Amino acid sequence: MKIFESSSALQSWRRELTGRKIGFVPTMGALHEGHASLLERARSECDVVVLSIFVNPTQFNQTSDFEKYPKSWEADLKIAQEQMVDAIFFPKDQSEIYPDGFQYQITEKQLSKTLCGEFRPGHFDGVLTVVMKLFQLVKPTRAYFGEKDFQQLALIEGMVKAFFLDVLIIPCPTIRETSGLALSSRNQRLNADDKALAPKLHQIIMQFEDIRDASRELDEAGFKVEYLVDQQIAGKSRRLVAAWLGEVRLIDNVAH
Numbered sequence: 001m002k003i004f005e006s007s008s009a010l011q012s013w014r015r016e017l018t019g020r021k022i023g024f025v026p027t028m029g030a031l032h033e034g035h036a037s038l039l040e041r042a043r044s045e046c047d048v049v050v051l052s053i054f055v056n057p058t059q060f061n062q063t064s065d066f067e068k069y070p071k072s073w074e075a076d077l078k079i080a081q082e083q084m085v086d087a088i089f090f091p092k093d094q095s096e097i098y099p100d101g102f103q104y105q106i107t108e109k110q111l112s113k114t115l116c117g118e119f120r121p122g123h124f125d126g127v128l129t130v131v132m133k134l135f136q137l138v139k140p141t142r143a144y145f146g147e148k149d150f151q152q153l154a155l156i157e158g159m160v161k162a163f164f165l166d167v168l169i170i171p172c173p174t175i176r177e178t179s180g181l182a183l184s185s186r187n188q189r190l191n192a193d194d195k196a197l198a199p200k201l202h203q204i205i206m207q208f209e210d211i212r213d214a215s216r217e218l219d220e221a222g223f224k225v226e227y228l229v230d231q232q233i234a235g236k237s238r239r240l241v242a243a244w245l246g247e248v249r250l251i252d253n254v255a256h
């Protein structure tokens with residue numbers, strides 16, 4: 001398994017890979033079974049699997065969230081090996097991705113301003129910009145994204161269309177604990193009490209038909225709800241939620 005810490009080394013390697021089907025899984029590390037499911041799918045469909053691990057500073061609107069983002073390089077390496085990843089792109093510093101100091105950006109003006117974008121201004125500019133840069137470096141045939149981040153997935157699909165990017169986006173289902181809690185790197189930051197409470201997020205949005213009832217139940221259970229909506233997104237009917245438990249922000253969505 002190759003590990004590239006610089007963009008130029010990754011590009012040189014990629015230039016030699018002509019005519020191969022390249023599967024790409026971009027992540028921020030602290031890998032779990034959700035990430036592993038994307039890698040597994042990529043491995044089953046592609047000749048070469050590339051994983052990127054980069055905690056992207058431009059998509060964090062709170063410095064503390066960025067600084068406290070969990071890191072587990074050794075465990076990530078093990079998961080990558082188990083999933084038979086061919087190459088990991090692990091930029092050694094931010095300038096590998098942002099030689100321009102984030103002067104050039106991708107902005108979407110509609111969907112990205114709603115839901116998570118309303119509460120995290122600039123978040124999706126950071127996401128779309130880093131994904132565009134990673135696509136330029138990796139030049140994947142297919143890229144795998146989780147439905148766990150449904151709005152992100154819809155925006156990336158929109159960007160691919162808008163800029164005629166020659167990559168197929170493969171949506172992958174949300175992997176959950178048996179309790180229903182969607183796996184997330186941020187779950188590691190929940191304290192013991194909140195960890196026990198967290199599965200209620202999924203349970204409650206599944207249980208109540210009326211979002212006002214679900215919202216009240218979440219409130220009573222101890223969540224601070226940012227949004228809970230039933231809406232069409234990328235042509236699909238979803239119920240989407242974001243809520244805080246203590247200092248941790250959780251998101252989830254289900255078909256509705």
Ligand code: AMP
Nearest residue numbers: 027028034145146148149173174175183
């Ligand atoms: P992250 O490292 O959180 O930025 O996520 C990297 C990729 O993994 C994104 O496409 C996520 O949607 C996806 N992902 C994260 N959690 C899950 C999950 N529980 N199930 C499926 N995909 C996930």
